Amino acid sequence: xxxxxxxxxxxxxxxxxxxxxxxxxxxxxxxxxxxxxxxxxxxxxxxxxxxxxxxxxxxxxxxxxxxxxxxxxxxxxxxxxxxxxxxxxxxxxxxxxxxxxxxxxxxxxxxxxxxxxxxxxxxxxxxxxxxxxxxxxxxxxxxxxxxxxxxxxxxxxxxxxxxxxxxxxxxxxxxxxxxxxxxxxxxxxxxxxxxxxxxxxxxxxxxxxxxxxxxxxxxxxxxxxxxxxxxxxxxxxxxxxxxxxxxxxxxxxxxxxxxxxxxxxxxx
Amino acid sequence: xxxxxxxxxxxxxxxxxxxxxxxxxxxxxxxxxxxxxxxxxxxxxxxxxxxxxxxxxxxxxxxxxxxxxxxxxxxxxxxxxxxxxxxxxxxxxxxxxxxxxxxxxxxxxxxxxxxxxxxxxxxxxxxxxxxxxxxxxxxxxxxxxxxxxxxxxxxxxxxxxxxxxxxxxxxxxxxxxxxxxxxxxxxxxxxxxxxxxxxxxxxxxxxxxxxxxxxxxxxxxxxxxxxx
Numbered sequence: 001x002x003x004x005x006x007x008x009x010x011x012x013x014x015x016x017x018x019x020x021x022x023x024x025x026x027x028x029x030x031x032x033x034x035x036x037x038x039x040x041x042x043x044x045x046x047x048x049x050x051x052x053x054x055x056x057x058x059x060x061x062x063x064x065x066x067x068x069x070x071x072x073x074x075x076x077x078x079x080x081x082x083x084x085x086x087x088x089x090x091x092x093x094x095x096x097x098x099x100x101x102x103x104x105x106x107x108x109x110x111x112x113x114x115x116x117x118x119x120x121x122x123x124x125x126x127x128x129x130x131x132x133x134x135x136x137x138x139x140x141x142x143x144x145x146x147x148x149x150x151x152x153x154x155x156x157x158x159x160x161x162x163x164x165x166x167x168x169x170x171x172x173x174x175x176x177x178x179x180x181x182x183x184x185x186x187x188x189x190x191x192x193x194x195x196x197x198x199x200x201x202x203x204x205x206x207x208x209x210x211x212x213x214x215x216x217x218x219x220x221x222x223x224x225x226x227x228x229x230x231x232x233x234x235x236x237x238x239x240x241x242x243x244x245x246x247x248x249x250x251x252x253x254x255x256x257x258x259x260x261x262x263x264x265x266x267x268x
Numbered sequence: 269x270x271x272x273x274x275x276x277x278x279x280x281x282x283x284x285x286x287x288x289x290x291x292x293x294x295x296x297x298x299x300x301x302x303x304x305x306x307x308x309x310x311x312x313x314x315x316x317x318x319x320x321x322x323x324x325x326x327x328x329x330x331x332x333x334x335x336x337x338x339x340x341x342x343x344x345x346x347x348x349x350x351x352x353x354x355x356x357x358x359x360x361x362x363x364x365x366x367x368x369x370x371x372x373x374x375x376x377x378x379x380x381x382x383x384x385x386x387x388x389x390x391x392x393x394x395x396x397x398x399x400x401x402x403x404x405x406x407x408x409x410x411x412x413x414x415x416x417x418x419x420x421x422x423x424x425x426x427x428x429x430x431x432x433x434x435x436x437x438x439x440x441x442x443x444x445x446x447x448x449x450x451x452x453x454x455x456x457x458x459x460x461x462x463x464x465x466x467x468x469x470x471x472x473x474x475x476x477x478x479x480x481x482x483x484x485x486x487x488x489x490x491x492x493x494x495x496x
Contacts, residue, residue: 010362215473217367218370224370
């Protein structure tokens with residue numbers, strides 16, 4: 001039984017394939033959220049917070065399950081990159097938005113310490129980009145995508161790094177009063193730049209760099225080089241769309257907070 | 269002035285170190301990965317300098333089949349003095365054949381004309397029942413219109429393959445299939461004949477475009493006759 005999408009070397013078919021490992025993961029995340037939400041205060045779970053988390057779960061399921069998961073694991077580099085954009089950039093902020101303000105309290109020392117270190121903005125930014133670089137190295141891709149466990153590891157690395165990356169932007173735990181909207185905007189702008197190396201490498205390489213996708217059974221005659229170029233562009237454009245959307249929202253929130261402060265000051 | 273490190277809650281030295289690491293990330297992908305092939309194909313013949321598998325040198329096979337225009341194609345005569353890449357496959361092949369042919373075609377497109385002109389790709393169908401001349405011509409033209417497609421009786425084709433120490437092509441009807449949706453088991457390697465007609469290399473499935481790019485110009489530059 002195939003629990004997780006991995007490169008199989010068989011011809012692509014539009015026949016539905018079951019990947020129960022994906023369903024288990026999505027269910028486990030949903031169950032963990034539901035259990036945690038029961039322990040949140042009166043504001044927990046209200047004002048559409050579960051909606052964000054469910055949206056994140058749906059995005060995660062779409063990215064991991066057939067057909068996107070299967071195509072991205074073993075057939076098309078462009079779909080593999082679409083998976084990265086979804087799992088690393090789109091899903092994490094949605095999941096984090098499902099957590100109400102002031103949560104998680106992280107009562108225990110070890111997770112509190114881990115969260116404090118991994119979600120330090122500079123640490124999170126570097127961690128996220130180290131994961132991008134490593135998980136896009138040809139030797140890593142060709143080794144890990146060939147097995148279900150390896151493919152699972154790549155997907156979870158993207159998800160974990162994405163959560164760490166978005167944590168200081170979306171959540172206020174642990175508190176960082178100095179990391180306000182201006183610095184958050186700068187943080188995201190910096191993130192739009194640092195994946196440039198990988199983008200350039202994929203888009204402008206003369207030859208296909210991933211054996212996994214170069215030697216995969218063709219899908220609708222798409223050439224390996226064209227597929228790789230689309231992957232590079234998708235990485236750059238997809239990342240830019242997500243990050244600049246977040247930057248725009250932060251600018252708006254910043255503007256609103258300044259207006260509110262001015263109004264309060266004028267009234268006082 | 270705001271203290272950048274303080275806003276991120278880190279000591280200044282650690283911040284500097286982390287920023288240096290971040291700068292390295294910008295150039296790391298371009299430096300660490302070569303041309304994507306390395307020696308990963310596992311077929312490197314150090315003595316010959318080629319990445320294909322060196323075979324016991326033998327004469328260019330002597331056979332005549334019919335091309336997609338209905339004309340006889342004498343393989344030895346038509347490819348004399350050129351690099352000949354000979355492959356046995358079929359157009360309904362879901363994996364090996366399109367990948368091998370596409371890889372060669374992609375590399376040939378980028379080679380200078382004077383090199384490309386010295387290389388002849390010959391595709392012999394192992395499924396003459398379904399690979400009609402028109403189908404074979406259309407399929408090959410998707411990769412490169414210059415590729416030659418040959419047809420013949422399956423017994424003749426298997427005899428030719430036997431002469432090249434290749435396994436015979438076998439129709440695979442399991443699992444039970446309907447109509448013409450069967451697969452054909454066949455040899456997956458491309459055989460390369462140098463311009464002198466004697467040197468032979470084999471390129472198994474898994475040969476990367478980087479390997480073709482490395483070997484084809486060298487093959488094309490080989491002498492046509494000893495001493496020439």
